[in-house]
Amino acid sequence: MIFKNSSKKIKGIIWDWNGTLLNDVAYSIGCINELLVKRDLNLLTEEHYKKVFTFPVKNYYETIGFDFTSEKWELVAMEYMETYWQNMHRLELFGDAVFVLNKMREQNLKQFIVSAMEHSKLNRMIMDYKLEQYFDVVLGIDDHYGGGKAHLGNLILEQSGLSPDEVVWIGDTYHDYEVADSIGIKTVFVACGHQNKEILLQSGCTVFETLSDIRLM
Missing domain, CATH: 3.40.50.1000 (HAD superfamily/HAD-like)
Structure with missing residues (x-):
């Protein structure tokens, strides 16, 4: 009630x-880990992800190691979304x-x-x-x-x-x-x-x- x-x-x-x-939690973690691998950053476990994920998501990206003084936030956000879209038809x-x-x-x-x-x-x-x-x-x-x-x-x-x-x-x-x-x-x-x-x-x-x-x- x-x-x-x-x-x-x-x-x-x-x-x-x-x-x-x-x-889409596990799927989202897999997508962000693809970006982290490319940048030689530490991968996220589900436990850690659920502790650090937040809004606005730019803050969460910075927490897990992205440096937006060396690359543009907008380009990283689009890279993530393009990764997410690739197989989102498999989500349930x-x-x-x-x-x-x-x-x-x-x-x-x-x-x-x-x-x-x-x-x-x-x-x-x-x-x-x-x-x-x-x-x-x-x-x-x-x-x-x-x-x-x-x-x-x-x-x-x-x-x-x-x-x-x-x-x-x-x-x-x-x-x-x-x-x-x-x-x-x-x-x-x-x-x-x-x-x-x-x-x-x-x-x-x-x-x-x-x-x-x-x-x-």
């Missing part, structure tokens, strides 16, 4: 995409993602996606996975640099007519909390994504192990 003492009935869910519905949703999306729809909840993935690529993936039926609006960012997405959350509220206390944001990184909190939306986490549970708990928000553990009243 989520927010059982909420003053308003929950009418909408804003979903993050990568690491929340899309199971978390095994319980469609089950949970169906459960939310059965409760007549509006569902949205807000992602730091580039908008056209995100929409292509949603169509490839045949998920259009679940979402009222799908929004990604307009570049490949993994910046903030608060403006997208505000756009969802404007387009849906929902107030912040009628919406729950479900994500897998502390940045999801920062974005949601900045516009007055409460956050719920799943700990199967790009940051570890200890980081997520620092927000004071509810953290579930998997999507299937989420229950809405």
